[in-house]
Amino acid sequence: MVLNQASLKRDGVQDYVSIRATATVLGLYVLFILGFFLVTPEVTYEIWQGLFAQLWMKIFTLLALISVAIHARIGLWQVVTDYIKSSRIRAVVQFLVSVVAFGYVAAGLFVLWGV
């Protein structure tokens, strides 16, 4: 049995389901935000801040950001394994992707905390 080091502790089925589940969350979030901007005649600070002050919107936004992190980690893994042949450079790129993805979630957490 060959141990696939590239997919350490992950498997194809899990990636397949994760990328689609997170895509569904992100699609709904994008539709919601787009709808908000289209429906609101003029987005003022009060309306904008009021939207993100609500608990359900904080949950929805945090869920979307965590989905971004999972979705991007899988998606960019798919891309870099195709185009970056050097495993050393690929490891560095994947490390940076993970750090940035974590950064988005962390930034979101602190911003939502303060609203």
Place this chain on the structure above:
Amino acid sequence: MKKQRPVNLDLTTISLPASAKASILHRVTGVAMFIALILVVWAWAVSLSSAEGFELVKSVLTSHFAKFLAWGTITVLLYHVIGGIRHMLMDLGYWEELSSGNTSARVAIGLWIVLAVLAGGWLWF
């Protein structure tokens, strides 16, 4: 085991079918969005920090360069969403044949161009 087989990956000599263009666009827009999110998260964080921060983001977004970046971000997002919906429909068994796959790819790209123009009009006018 390494197989000796002819490989032709000189993209300039390959005529890409619509489905291949849809596929590469999905990848390019995905990578672009991950980078563009730095700007989006920045603008979002500053706009929610205070009324002054909100006004700052608003004033930044009046310049053509910032509008172009915003348009680019919205445009790549639109393609990725359209391409993603196409992928999920293909998971359900639709458009899996050569001709229907290419047709759906053409429709996806066409729809994207229309929405990209509309997004541009919305941002600038």
